Amino acid sequence: MYARRRRRYFALMAVCLVLFVSAWAFVRLWSVPAAIGMCVVAMVIPPVAAIVGNRREPDDRWWDEPPKEESEPPPERPGQRHGDGRRRR
Numbered sequence: 001m002y003a004r005r006r007r008r009y010f011a012l013m014a015v016c017l018v019l020f021v022s023a024w025a026f027v028r029l030w031s032v033p034a035a036i037g038m039c040v041v042a043m044v045i046p047p048v049a050a051i052v053g054n055r056r057e058p059d060d061r062w063w064d065e066p067p068k069e070e071s072e073p074p075p076e077r078p079g080q081r082h083g084d085g086r087r088r089r
Helices: 002-030 032-054
Strands: none
Touching: 002 032
């Protein structure tokens, strides 16, 4: 549920930080292309983490509202503007 998604999100973001910091702290001393590759991978992780963190799981109850029975339009108020900007008289 929520805690599981949050754990996954923070785990991915921790991996992102470890990749980025280690790339420029010590990997660049041995191989600059490897450090750049690690940064590219770290750059892709935050959007993936956001998607994973917000993904709906089968046991979640997001947006599970029952369908509304042919709802009536909202009551009109005096002086209410229509979509074209005219006032109804």
